[in-house]
Amino acid sequence: MPQTVAQINEKIIAKKAKVLTVNELKALVAAEGVKAAAKQVDVITTGTFEPTESAGAMMNLxxxxxxxxxxxxxxxxxxxxxxxxxxxxxxxxxxxxxxxxxxxxxxxxxxxxxxxxxxxxxxxxxxxxxxxxxxxxxxxxxxxxxxxxxxNQFYLYNPRGLYQNFIVGVNGGDRQLYTYLGPLQPRLGNAVYSNPGAVSPLWNDPDLRLIGVGTKVFMGGGIGYISWEGTQHFPLQKRLPNRTPIGPASTLALIGDAKQMSPQWVRGCYFRNYGSALMLGVGIPLPVIDEEVVVMAAVQDQDLIAPVIDFSIPRRVRPTFGSVTYAQLKSGRITIDGQKVRTAPLASIYLSNQVAIMLKAWIEAGKFTLTEPVAMIPADRPFVPQDAREL
Structure with missing residues (x-):
C-alpha cells in the first residue's frame, strides 16, 4: 500500500518504522519477492565510503x-x-x-x-x-x-560528493602509471575500481525519483543535505533495462556541518605521484512509498556494469576493454583479452555497509527523520567537453 514520507516520519518518531539496510532488503526480495518485501519495510538505508576529489571545507575564522x-x-x-x-x-x-x-x-x-x-x-x-x-x-x-x-563556521561543501557509477582503470602500456585510481601496473597487471557497487546510494534510485535538493543524508558521521546536482552530472548516460547507467552518470553536490562529523567517516588520502583527496562516508535513506522503490533497490552487483578503461592512452576519450559487472570486480579477478587480471576497490566495501547500518540505527532510534526534496535533480544534463578556442 502506498504511503507518504510524512506517514513514514510519524512511524520513525514513534520508533515503529521498519528499517532495512539495502543489503537486507535485497536478501528479503530474493527470498520472498517484491510485493512481500514492500509490505515489510518503510525505509531502506544505503551507504558508501569512497574517495572524492571535488570536496572541500568552508571556514569563517x-x-x-x-x-x-x-x-x-x-x-x-x-x-x-x-x-x-x-x-x-x-x-x-x-x-x-x-x-x-x-x-x-x-x-x-x-x-x-x-x-x-x-x-x-x-x-x-x-x-x-x-x-x-x-x-x-x-x-x-x-x-x-x-x-x-x-x-565560526566549518562545513564541508562537496561540489561532486557522490557518484552513481564510475570506471575501472587498467594500464595496457609498458610502464607503471600513477593515477587518481592509484598505481596501475603495466601490461594489465591490475584493475582498480572506486564504486562499492549495489550498496551505494544512487544505484538504488537510478532515476533519482526519491532524491533531490534538500534530501537529508548521513555525511561524514553527521547530518548533511543534497544541495544541487553535482559537477559532471550526466544523467543522459546510456542505461540498462534496469535503468542503471553503463558508466559515469549522475552526481550530487553535498553540504554538511563538519563540526558534527567524525574522523571515522572523514579521512584524508594521498595517491602517490598524483595528489590528495578525501575519503567520505555518505548514506541516503530511501522512503518506501510504493513497490517501485523496492523493485529499483533490489538490484544486485551482477546487474551493474562499469567500463574498463585503458589509462595508457593519454586522451580525453580512452580506449576500453568492454564492461564488467561489479560481481566480477568483487570476485578479485576479471578477464581482459583472455588474460586474468586481479582487481581491487578504492572504496571500502566494509565501511560502505557500516554507513548503511549506522544510518539504520539512527532512524530506528528516532534520531533521523526523512525529508522530501524541495527540487528534483535535472534529468536532462548533457556532458560538455572543453576544447581550446580562439577569441
Whole structure:
C-alpha cells in the first residue's frame, strides 16, 4: 500500500518504522519477492565510503583585532582560497602542500583532505595569513593556530560528493602509471575500481525519483543535505533495462556541518605521484512509498556494469576493454583479452555497509527523520567537453 514520507516520519518518531539496510532488503526480495518485501519495510538505508576529489571545507575564522582582509592563507602549510569575504576561506581536498625546496616531492603524502580530516578530528593546526591593508582592515599578517572550536563556521561543501557509477582503470602500456585510481601496473597487471557497487546510494534510485535538493543524508558521521546536482552530472548516460547507467552518470553536490562529523567517516588520502583527496562516508535513506522503490533497490552487483578503461592512452576519450559487472570486480579477478587480471576497490566495501547500518540505527532510534526534496535533480544534463578556442 502506498504511503507518504510524512506517514513514514510519524512511524520513525514513534520508533515503529521498519528499517532495512539495502543489503537486507535485497536478501528479503530474493527470498520472498517484491510485493512481500514492500509490505515489510518503510525505509531502506544505503551507504558508501569512497574517495572524492571535488570536496572541500568552508571556514569563517572570525575577525582579528585589528581586523585583517585575508588575501593569502596557509593552514598547516596547505594553501586555502581567500578570494571571498575578509576572513572566509575555502580549503580544497586536493590542494597540495607547499614544499620547501629541500624536500623530496615524492616524500610528501599530505594535502587539503588531510587538513580537513585533522580539523574534524579535533586537532589544532597552524595558520598563516597575509592581509591587504586598507582603512577597514589594516592588519597585514596573522600567525595563529586554529581548531574546529576556535572558528565560526566549518562545513564541508562537496561540489561532486557522490557518484552513481564510475570506471575501472587498467594500464595496457609498458610502464607503471600513477593515477587518481592509484598505481596501475603495466601490461594489465591490475584493475582498480572506486564504486562499492549495489550498496551505494544512487544505484538504488537510478532515476533519482526519491532524491533531490534538500534530501537529508548521513555525511561524514553527521547530518548533511543534497544541495544541487553535482559537477559532471550526466544523467543522459546510456542505461540498462534496469535503468542503471553503463558508466559515469549522475552526481550530487553535498553540504554538511563538519563540526558534527567524525574522523571515522572523514579521512584524508594521498595517491602517490598524483595528489590528495578525501575519503567520505555518505548514506541516503530511501522512503518506501510504493513497490517501485523496492523493485529499483533490489538490484544486485551482477546487474551493474562499469567500463574498463585503458589509462595508457593519454586522451580525453580512452580506449576500453568492454564492461564488467561489479560481481566480477568483487570476485578479485576479471578477464581482459583472455588474460586474468586481479582487481581491487578504492572504496571500502566494509565501511560502505557500516554507513548503511549506522544510518539504520539512527532512524530506528528516532534520531533521523526523512525529508522530501524541495527540487528534483535535472534529468536532462548533457556532458560538455572543453576544447581550446580562439577569441
Amino acid at each position: 572570525g575577525h582579528t583585532d585589528p581586523p585583517i582582509k585575508i588575501r593569502a592563507c596557509w593552514i598547516d602549510g596547505v594553501p586555502a582560497y581567500a578570494g571571498l569575504g575578509a576572513v572566509d576561506l575555502y580549503l580544497g581536498a586536493t590542494q597540495e602542500l607547499i614544499l620547501d625546496a629541500a624536500v623530496d616531492e615524492e616524500a610528501i603524502d599530505r594535502g587539503g583532505g588531510h587538513v580537513i580530516a585533522d580539523l574534524i578530528a579535533g586537532k589544532s593546526l597552524s595558520l598563516r595569513a597575509n592581509g591587504q591593508a586598507n582603512d577597514c582592515f589594516p592588519r597585514t599578517l596573522l600567525e595563529t593556530t586554529i581548531n574546529k572550536d576556535s572558528i
